Amino acid sequence: MPRQSQGQSQEKPGLQVERTALSWERSALGLLAAGAILLFRQSGPVSVGRILLAVASVLLAVLVLGLGHRRRRRTAVIRVVRGRNVVSAARTEVPLFGWAVAGFAAATVVLLLLPY
Template sequence: MSDDRERVFDPGLQPERTALAWQRTALALAGGSVVIMRILPGVIGGAALALGFAGLALALGVLAGSHLRYRRQHRALTSGEPGVLRSGWPVAALTAATLFVGVLCLLFVLLRA
C-alpha cells in the first residue's frame, strides 16, 4: 500500500508545477536581494542592506509558505474530502512587494536625474 504523502493526485502534476514555480519565485527574490546588497550600498548607503535583508526575509517567507500550501493542498486533494484552498495571501503579498520595489526603483531613477 502506498503512502498518501507520495501518491500523485493529478497525472499532469499541476500542484507540483505550481509549487516549483513558487520556489523559483523565492529564488529570484533571494537573488535580487543579494544584488541589491552588492550594488546599491555605494549609491543609497545602509538602506540598501536593510532592503536586501528584507528581500531575503520575504524570499524565505515565500519559500516556507509555498511548501506549507503545497502540503495542505496535497493532503486535501488526496484525502477525498471536499475542501478547496481559496487563500490568496501569497499572491497578494508578492504583488505588494513587487509594487513596493517598483516604487523604490522609480524614486531612485527620478531622484538621481
Template sequence: MKPGLQVERTQLSWERSAFGFLVGGALVLLRPHGPLHAGRVALASIAGLLALGVFALGYMRSRRVRDGGRHVPPPRAAVLLLGYGTAAFALAIVVALVLTA
C-alpha cells in the first residue's frame, strides 16, 4: 500500500460524516408537511454547523497525520465530539417532531 493513503481514507471518512449532517439538515427542510417554520430552519442550521465542525475536525486530523507522521494520538476527543453531536442532533429532531405532532 502506498504511504499516505491512510490520510486520504481518514479525510474521506470525515467528509462522509459531514455530508451525512448536511443530508439530515436538508431532509428537515424538505419535509413536505406544513409551512417552513423557525424550528425547522434552526435544525437545518444546526446540521450545517455540525457538518462544518466535522469537516474542520477531519481536516485538522488528516493534516496532523500528514505532518506529524508516526506519533499521532488517537482521535478520541474528535470522535466523542462527533458522537455526542450526532446524538444531540437526533434528539433535537425527535423533540421537534414530538412538538409539531
C-alpha cells in the first residue's frame, strides 16, 4: 500500500455528495408534482390562483435544480483538514430553499381555504 503525504486524505469521499445531488432533484420533482396536483385536482373550476401556484411550483422547481447544481459544484471541492474530508456548509442553498417552500406551502393553504 503506497504511503500518502500529509495533505491527502486517507479515505475517498463517500457517496454523500451524489446522494445530496439526487435529493435536490427529488425535491424539484416533488414541487412539480405539487403544482400538477393543484392544477388538475377534480373539485372546482380551474382558477387564476391555482394556475399561478402551478406556475410558481415550476419556477420553484427550476430554482431548486439551480441551487442543487450550485451545491454540487461547491461540494466537488473537498478539503482535507486534520485528516478528514471537509465540504463547505450549505449556508445559502438550504435556507433559501426552505423559505421558498414554506412560502409556497402557505400560499397553497390560503388558496385551499378560499371559497370558490
